[in-house]
Amino acid sequence: MPYLELDNVSFGFGPVSNRYEVLKNASLQVARNEFVAVIGFSGSGKSTLISLLAGLEKPDSGEVRMAGKPIREPGPDKGIMFQNYSLLPWLSVYGNIELAVKQVFPEMAAGERRDYCRHYIAMVNLAGSEWKLPGELSGGMRQRLSLARTLAMKPEVLLLDEPLSALDALTRSVLQDEIIRIWEEDRRTVVMITNDVDEAVIMADRIVPLTTGPAAAFGQEFVVTLDRPRERATLNFNEEFKHLRNEVTKYLLRLNAKAKVLSSTSELPLPDLDPVIPGARMAMA
Numbered sequence: 001m002p003y004l005e006l007d008n009v010s011f012g013f014g015p016v017s018n019r020y021e022v023l024k025n026a027s028l029q030v031a032r033n034e035f036v037a038v039i040g041f042s043g044s045g046k047s048t049l050i051s052l053l054a055g056l057e058k059p060d061s062g063e064v065r066m067a068g069k070p071i072r073e074p075g076p077d078k079g080i081m082f083q084n085y086s087l088l089p090w091l092s093v094y095g096n097i098e099l100a101v102k103q104v105f106p107e108m109a110a111g112e113r114r115d116y117c118r119h120y121i122a123m124v125n126l127a128g129s130e131w132k133l134p135g136e137l138s139g140g141m142r143q144r145l146s147l148a149r150t151l152a153m154k155p156e157v158l159l160l161d162e163p164l165s166a167l168d169a170l171t172r173s174v175l176q177d178e179i180i181r182i183w184e185e186d187r188r189t190v191v192m193i194t195n196d197v198d199e200a201v202i203m204a205d206r207i208v209p210l211t212t213g214p215a216a217a218f219g220q221e222f223v224v225t226l227d228r229p230r231e232r233a234t235l236n237f238n239e240e241f242k243h244l245r246n247e248v249t250k251y252l253l254r255l256n257a258k259a260k261v262l263s264s265t266s267e268l269p270l271p272d273l274d275p276v277i278p279g280a281r282m283a284m285a
């Protein structure tokens, strides 16, 4: 049985009469402790997918399930990490983590909580910065803090919504390695949204493209069989890595080309308005 599942899910925004359909009949199955990367173009519905998996949105039809039960609301069993950090700016590194830990483990004794928070701060290499405010941290450090906070809540499922997209290439690769190192030590079920093919191949067990919207669904999936740990320095010379990267890229380009053809041949409904003629007086009813 899959651990996390989207079963024929459709979801849109707006009133029924004029609904913008983001996902249509989308189905995805994620095994327990699997690391799945969902890749897609901007606007295809990736963040919407994360909101559905987190229980922040409900499908119009179909069902989203975790461990066989419908997901009805957000909860600490589903940890989300957004690209914009969502940290509390008035709390220190330690304070941000402690607040989350207090919410999830209210019965934890003060001494144990201190050690627990420090453990996660050290895990993401932020020891020494624990009394700094988010505003005093670099973008990469904020992402680390956001990751530590999510992990400290011990969620069963990690939902990562383009967690590294705001970072420069170097910091991004350091954090990719860090997320993988932590995941390998303490495996969880992960769904990571990304728009970066290399990131998906380096990190994931499986890559699932989202077709271009509207009415997006999941396309052809790619299984990543590269051994772990994956050594970034040697991957560039690895034939399997290069082949997979090319295949995923080619597939995404085909999807994009198909979407362009469809949008150029589909008819656009125009509003039924009288043209405005410069200089003409408007008739008042």
Ligand SMILES: Nc1ncnc2c1ncn2[C@@H]1O[C@H](COP(=O)(O)OP(=O)(O)OP(=O)(O)O)[C@@H](O)[C@H]1O
Residues within 6 Å of the ligand: 013, 014, 020, 022, 040, 041, 042, 043, 044, 045, 046, 047, 048, 049, 213
């Ligand atoms: N609250 C909303 N109300 C109406 N439309 C929305 C809302 N949120 C998203 N959309 C629309 O739904 C579609 C999918 O949005 P979503 O944010 O899921 O895409 P995305 O793939 O995550 O995009 P990006 O990669 O640019 O962040 C877009 O066309 C967007 O305009």
